Amino acid sequence: MGIKGLLPFVARASRKGAITEFKGKTIAVDVSCLLHRSFTGCAFDVAQGKRSQVYINLIRRYIDLLLRLECHVILVFDGQPLPAKKDTNQRRSQSRSHNLELGLICMENGDRAQAFKHFQMSAGITPDIVQHAIEEFRTILNVDIIVAPYEADAQLAHLIKSGIADAVVTEDSDLIPFGCETIIFKLKEDSSCVIYERKLLHKCVNRGLASKFNFDVFRRICIMSGCDYFPDGIPKVGLQKSVN
Template identity: 25%
Template sequence: MGLAELRELIEPEETDLKALAGREIAIDAFNAMYQFLTTIMKDGRPLMDSRGRITSHLNGLLYRTVNLVEEGIKPVYVFDGEPPNLKRETLERRRERKEEAMEKLKRARTKEEREKYARQVARLDESLVEDAKRLLDLMGIPWVQAPSEGEAQCAYMARCGDVWAAGSQDYDSMLFGSPRLVRNITIVGKRRHPHTGEIVEVKPEIIRLEDVLKQLGLESREQLVDLAILLGTDYNPDGVPGIGPKRALQLIRKYGSLDELKDTDIWPKIERHLPVEPEELRRLFLEPEVIDDYELNWDEPDEERLVKFLVEERDFSEDRVRRAVERLKEALQELRKGGRQETLDTFL
């Protein structure tokens, strides 16, 4: 929703993981975990241990986080808290879609069908989230519990300079004010396209808020938020029917804000499709609920407790886990030895 509707007008900078060395990146944990649940599968189903507990998210967090640290990246994972009340409609729609997909999954006959519908029914319950936090603690990787939207917390940390960028697939990080968004950071490499089945090379992308505003011809983040509201956000999922990306951009460029549209003939149509006043919607992005009492420390992993958790409790291969831990230890030592690698872009 929102800025996703404007993808063709936004030009990301394609990069690679090595170019992100020395950067702290706040990763939207729920976003990343959904990726792991929907891509790390066997025979069209998520990975499970002998007791039927899902382990795809643990597999992804362990091995892909190790990969990031080996590239010199300092990841911190940010978990969602309580969503704003206005997001309830969006969440209810997602729940209904998952229930429909679950019925189709029960009738699926082929591996392709099972994979397709398994991706659609993936959900994060409290046990999966607690597993993820436990794993990160044992790995020595910091995580932050957001009071509300994880993306808002990531953006706040980036605005404060505590991290270099927010890491997410969603463009909403721009609306929340992150100066930089890194996409694809946890899915880098060759992947099968979920719709076409084609094998594609996925590379990280950097999107800068300043560049987005220039590309769209907008003067401020406030205008960007108003544009997204017209197209539809998690807080007003339908947007304004009949107003597409180009028309919405024309309106905001011409009038400057939703408030200035109140004296035009189009306002009654817009007002009918907004759940609350524009100012209240705008405030959710410009003044989101966040915390500032977090600490970002990358500590030594606890190898034996990791083995106990992943091998003894979740049926991981001990050899693979110990190799991953050794790689993580060495990578963290290199980070501490070399310190942060400053580049010219740090100051931009």
Template identity: 30%
Template sequence: MGISGLHHQLKAGQKKINVSELRGRTLALDGHALLHRGALSCAEALAEGEPTTRYAHFAVQRVQMLAAKGVTSIVVFDGAPTPLKRQTNNDRRAVRDQALADARQWKLECERRHAAGEDRDDAIGEMRKAYGKTVRITPVMVEVTKRELEKVSVRCLVAPYEADAQLAALCVLGLADGIITEDSDLACLLCGLRLSRCLLVTKLDRDGTGDLLIPGDLTKLITDLRRSKFAKALAKALRVDARVAARCFVQACVLAGCDYYASEAGLGLVGAAEHVCAARRLPDNERIEKAVKRLTNVEGARAAERAFYHAKVWKGLPGAGVVPRCVALSELVCPSRVSVPPPGADIDAEVGPSLNFEACER
């Protein structure tokens, strides 16, 4: 989701936990985050097209560690690219291309120093760092890792589009008690959907220790954030009602900048929250355009907010004759509990059309 500044603002609300304390729970894991961690161990081979499946080992080791601590895993991978993320994906591709050029340059420097009998430790470090920035998760890597996980009886699911939305959907449907991912960006979605019991575990290490947050319980979250400027802004919205506050949280995250929308100059997460929550008594669907007068791309911000709520997800898990249906995430929530922006006429052009599960599996 790429929400600027969110992890820093939520840090005070996190607490250290070992997943052994979650024995008996089912947690949904961000498969692409696992793959990215695993791919760092063989980044050079992947970048240069050399055959390797080492990237799958990290994911298998992680779910085996969780199983040993009594936690059941469901691993969710990204599916097709979301149309609204096209610019973000193009930017990331350019970064990877530059990193590959840098890595090859450092590799040549390593070879030169080796031939000259010179110390090359710093050059090797720079080369590895650059290769690490080239990592791109491919459908082949997903399929290989999925097969390895299924060998150890772990359920896997490739989302129609964004894994983040699918992870949240599993919690909405009661199929998972929480989510394990690398950062706190999913807090935006869990708060927006008011998933007050959904656990968000981040920064998990090999021993099962990580940071726990329950972002859907906005009252507790605001208390835990110890009266930061971000929390004070949200508290004003919460005094109207929790439904309004949850929507304000998402709108602040959008305006601060995310994968779907580039923040406008000078507007960070705290400033965005203060603007949005100052307009808390305005109708939810008018708040973005009226909260920040200087916005030049109002429709872009609206589209980004729609993408959070109307992302396509599978309704359920496959198995025992069940074939999941592709629906909008917004269809899974109760309208009286969750404020949802209208989808708009071009929603499929923004988040992608509905897909057929069996066709995607082939």
């Protein structure tokens, strides 16, 4: 959904923790977030359509961290583009193409540093990158792989709501309005993380609203403040103004 300011808004429903709290649990991983993060280290390869071990190694480190805790890991990949986000996806695609062109121009001019910046902004997850990752991890014991019908968000939320997974590892705050009960943000290799719990979300609104907090209303507020499905939102209506 791309909701601006959502993570700071839910600070009272979040706490510092450690992934060790989830030992033996089933953890769903939003792989797209890991892939996008890894592109900072392999932008040149991705821009040229080449496979890279950089994103494979990053995903593997997270898998290894969870497997050491005897977790069942479910890797969830994005599937087809969501029709409801056609305009947003088109703008992003145009931006990536434009940055790729600028990157190639910079390379021709010998400005490798500036080219790298443009290549980073041009990097996107391709079907071949997804296939590469699946090939690497599909045979690992206690690791399952799901390619969502469309975006991974809804699939991850379904895994939580149906009781298949106990928590989601992601950097995408969109999982909050999708209704995930427990989300693990900012997971580091030293096991530290930030743990969001939906049951504490009422603490993020003023006292007058807390007693009659309604998650469906909260979701609508997120949409009205501006998201991928309603990019401009309602003018001058943000999260804080909507709930206070």
